[in-house]
Amino acid sequence: MGRTTYLLGQKAAGRKVAAVWPARYPAEILWAHGVCPAEVWDPPAGQALAGAHLQSYVCGVVRQGLEFLLSGGLAVADFLLFPHTCDSIQNLGSLVRDLVHEPRPCLFFYLPRSREGQRATEFLEAQLRRLSAELTPLAGPLRDGALEEALALGGGRASALRRMYDLRARGDLDATNEEFYGAVRTCEYLWPEDAVLHLEAFMAAHAGRRGRGVPLVLSGVTPAPSDLAARLDALGAALVEDDLLACGRRFLKTSSAESGAPWTAMAERLLALPPCCTTGDGVEDRTAFLAERVERSGARGVVFLALKFCEPELFQIPSLARAMRARGIPVLIVETELGSTTPAGMMTRVEAFLESLP
Amino acid sequence: MRVASELRFRWMKDVALPVLLKARERRPLARPRGESPLGPPLESTRRLRGLMTRHYALARYAEGARPVAWVTSGAPVELLRAFGCYTVYPENHAALCGARRMGPEICARAETAGFSRDLCSYARIDLGHALSGLTPAGRLPRPDVLFCTNNICQTILYWFKELSHSEGIPLVMLDTPFIASGEGTPEVFDYVAGQIKDAVPALEHITGREFREERFREVLSSSMRASALWGEVLATMRHRPAPMTVFDAFVHLAPVVSLRGLPSCERYYEGLLAELRQRVSQGVAAVPGERHRLMWDNIAIWFALAPLSRLFAEHHCAGVAGTYPNAWAETTHYLDLADPFGSLAKTYTLIFLNRGLNYRLGLMETMGRDYQVDGLVLHSARSCKPYSVGQYDLRQALAQRLGIKSVVLEGDMTDFRTWSEEQAKTRLTAFFESLDG
Ligand code: SF4
Ligand code: SF4
Numbered sequence: 151m152g153r154t155t156y157l158l159g160q161k162a163a164g165r166k167v168a169a170v171w172p173a174r175y176p177a178e179i180l181w182a183h184g185v186c187p188a189e190v191w192d193p194p195a196g197q198a199l200a201g202a203h204l205q206s207y208v209c210g211v212v213r214q215g216l217e218f219l220l221s222g223g224l225a226v227a228d229f230l231l232f233p234h235t236c237d238s239i240q241n242l243g244s245l246v247r248d249l250v251h252e253p254r255p256c257l258f259f260y261l262p263r264s265r266e267g268q269r270a271t272e273f274l275e276a277q278l279r280r281l282s283a284e285l286t287p288l289a290g291p292l293r294d295g296a297l298e299e300a301l302a303l304g305g306g307r308a309s310a311l312r313r314m315y316d317l318r319a320r321g322d323l324d325a326t327n328e329e330f331y332g333a334v335r336t337c338e339y340l341w342p343e344d345a346v347l348h349l350e351a352f353m354a355a356h357a358g359r360r361g362r363g364v365p366l367v368l369s370g371v372t373p374a375p376s377d378l379a380a381r382l383d384a385l386g387a388a389l390v391e392d393d394l395l396a397c398g399r400r401f402l403k404t405s406s407a408e409s410g411a412p413w414t415a416m417a418e419r420l421l422a423l424p425p426c427c428t429t430g431d432g433v434e435d436r437t438a439f440l441a442e443r444v445e446r447s448g449a450r451g452v453v454f455l456a457l458k459f460c461e462p463e464l465f466q467i468p469s470l471a472r473a474m475r476a477r478g479i480p481v482l483i484v485e486t487e488l489g490s491t492t493p494a495g496m497m498t499r500v501e502a503f504l505e506s507l508p
Numbered sequence: 509m510r511v512a513s514e515l516r517f518r519w520m521k522d523v524a525l526p527v528l529l530k531a532r533e534r535r536p537l538a539r540p541r542g543e544s545p546l547g548p549p550l551e552s553t554r555r556l557r558g559l560m561t562r563h564y565a566l567a568r569y570a571e572g573a574r575p576v577a578w579v580t581s582g583a584p585v586e587l588l589r590a591f592g593c594y595t596v597y598p599e600n601h602a603a604l605c606g607a608r609r610m611g612p613e614i615c616a617r618a619e620t621a622g623f624s625r626d627l628c629s630y631a632r633i634d635l636g637h638a639l640s641g642l643t644p645a646g647r648l649p650r651p652d653v654l655f656c657t658n659n660i661c662q663t664i665l666y667w668f669k670e671l672s673h674s675e676g677i678p679l680v681m682l683d684t685p686f687i688a689s690g691e692g693t694p695e696v697f698d699y700v701a702g703q704i705k706d707a708v709p710a711l712e713h714i715t716g717r718e719f720r721e722e723r724f725r726e727v728l729s730s731s732m733r734a735s736a737l738w739g740e741v742l743a744t745m746r747h748r749p750a751p752m753t754v755f756d757a758f759v760h761l762a763p764v765v766s767l768r769g770l771p772s773c774e775r776y777y778e779g780l781l782a783e784l785r786q787r788v789s790q791g792v793a794a795v796p797g798e799r800h801r802l803m804w805d806n807i808a809i810w811f812a813l814a815p816l817s818r819l820f821a822e823h824h825c826a827g828v829a830g831t832y833p834n835a836w837a838e839t840t841h842y843l844d845l846a847d848p849f850g851s852l853a854k855t856y857t858l859i860f861l862n863r864g865l866n867y868r869l870g871l872m873e874t875m876g877r878d879y880q881v882d883g884l885v886l887h888s889a890r891s892c893k894p895y896s897v898g899q900y901d902l903r904q905a906l907a908q909r910l911g912i913k914s915v916v917l918e919g920d921m922t923d924f925r926t927w928s929e930e931q932a933k934t935r936l937t938a939f940f941e942s943l944d945g
Binding site for chain 2 (some may be wrong): 203212262263430
């Protein structure tokens with residue numbers, strides 16, 4: 151079933167749909183209000199409309215998201231949510247609301263740029279309550295116990311994803327790169343219970359040892375261009391872990407200690423996500439996270455997808471790559487853009503990298 | 509060692525530099541060769557040159573004598589001044605590199621180390637400088653602390669984190685949440701004020717100096733006065749003909765960015781304001797025969813300041829307003845000595861780059877009316893997403909609200925590898941001609 155058909159089904163079942171821009175946001179609050187988030191990372195979109203609003207030096211995620219919106223691709227959404235991920239999304243949200251005059255409500259969400267101390271947790275908790283207050287007129291008030299239920303749903307989805315990642319890292323999932331990311335990325339729009347069912351079915355259908363392939367870790371924003379995972383399959387590269395902003399860096403929280411109070415637990419959950427440049431984490435934390443991914447999966451190298459014009463990523467990649475090399479981990483950095491076809495030059499570089507691996 | 513550094517610093521500050529700079533100040537101001545379409549240059553430029561030369565020259569001797577802080581342009585520097593920090597502004601330094609046309613050379617050093625050419629060129633210059641030591645300022649002192657606020661952009665956060673990581677320098681960071689709409693909420697200001705308070709013990713630890721609230725208030729008062737004076741300086745451009753242009757403002761904003769909170773900054777603007785008022789009373793025009801009054805949006809194109817200023821003047825166009833210079837006068841009215849931490853939080857959170865585009869549109873509309881502009885020049889700075897994304901629509905909206913024409917220049921603040929002088933000249937000339945109707 152396609153994304154839009156599924157979301158229309160959600161609406162028919164009485165839920166609202168929110169188009170949500172990357173990257174980190176409190177899905178639990180939306181679920182608690184009966185809202186199904188549909189994330190806008192790299193929708194299939196042309197170039198015709200966004201160019202009138204955006205300069206050529208804006209990243210593809212912002213560009214394609216706006217194009218998709220302007221061409222009616224998000225007609226299913228009741229409202230839009232812009233997490234404050236970077237300068238470009240910050241201005242995109244404001245542009246859409248203030249100057250393009252999007253008629254549907256546009257909400258904003260700010261994640262603190264520091265995880266340390268009580269201040270960040272308290273501020274985040276206040277942000278969560280404010281978002282909930284803004285959702286109330288759009289989707290109805292919170293039912294008693296809705297937050298706790300949503301937290302449980304989120305926990306269930308995270309643990310299914312973690313299991314799937316673990317199986318893959320151990321080589322106990324017989325799935326291609328394309329199949330794996332196809333399954334993981336359904337979490338971008340499925341209601342969490344449906345997502346868990348889907349992931350469980352996927353794990354059951356793909357039980358077994360992975361075939362041969364050069365184990366690699368992929369880092370970047372999305373597995374872009376959209377045929378990249380399949381092209382890597384064809385080259386004999388097996389992605390065994392990732393540090394993708396849209397996937398592993400977002401879904402798998404690193405700590406399980408959560409408070410009993412639901413608002414605080416929700417804030418803590420967001421603050422416990424893996425280290426990320428978009429939330430101001432330093433390169434040291436990301437290096438440790440990435441190195442641990444490499445070690446536990448036995449990957450033989452890391453491929454960094456440097457998404458054109460993505461400042462948060464582009465600032466950290468040189469230091470991250472240096473740190474990986476210093477640990478003896480081979481690294482390849484390739485510039486990439488969203489789109490449907492991986493350029494031949496990029497594949498040639500990946501192929502040469504695979505051949506060079508010890 | 510510390511005593512020796514202190515003595516050296518004092519000797520330079522009180523004896524050597526004043527003598528050297530006095531001699532330099534006597535040098536005549538450079539006048540453009542040939543017949544200039546511009547009015548007489550501002551006499552204050554001489555003092556400005558001395559002030560900034562002194563600042564960068566003295567910086568070399570600050571290491572060991574003063575705690576040295578590298579600061580972002582939107583950070584509450586008042587707190588650092590209370591600790592007697594010697595402050596260096598990498599953005600200001602990058603602008604200087606840009607103006608001396610060293611941008612591409614220094615950026616290339618960062619690019620060789622793997623930093624993408626698509627990153628902000630201020631950051632690339634700073635990282636390139638860290639790697640190579642290249643600078644037109646002689647030498648910058650190694651910082652004891654990096655002080656960063658993300659109210660101007662998130663880029664600054666990635667940049668300062670990288671600097672902190674690669675150079676092993678402690679970073680004190682203030683997170684100022686984006687104000688998408690409205691005037692901000694108590695939870696936001698409490699969060700920011702709390703972080704400023706938290707920075708006090710961190711800075712005490714790093715600088716080895718005790719925080720004195722009385723000194724902090726003195727600095728705040730000075731900062732308020734300097735920003736207010738800067739606001740008055742800019743307001744002189746409301747006069748027809750304008751006694752200075754936005755290009756002058758780009759040059760003369762250096763002290764309010766870099767020296768705010770110091771008496772020398774206040775003194776400088778008192779002098780500049782007096783000169784401008786005298787010009788107004790005598791009807792001296794920065795652009796003789798001023799025919800059109802323009803607003804400039806975004807940071808300056810530092811490497812093309814002189815040719816652009818001349819081109820504007822050749823067409824009797826005076827840049828009389830700029831969103832960028834205005835930023836240092838915009839929110840100081842929030843400062844309140846009775847609530848130093850809370851009011852600093854407001855002042856630094858509510859700057860226009862940290863607010864939704866609707867706010868910016870309103871601000872530009874007001875400036876357009878106040879300064880009676882009849883045209884808008886938007887510098888679409890490839891380096892700067894928070895300033896540039898949205899400009900195309902701001903342009904349309906302002907055309908409707910103010911009935912003004914506009915032109916977009918695709919450029920950069922310092923990296924002229926993507927700049928075509930000829931193309932810019934053609935676009936601007938066509939725009940100026942369209943203003944004549
Ligand atoms: S700049 Fe990077 S983080 Fe921001 S929207 Fe684009 S891809 Fe995402
Ligand atoms: S030029 Fe723009 S992106 Fe660069 S530091 Fe300044 S505000 Fe940030």
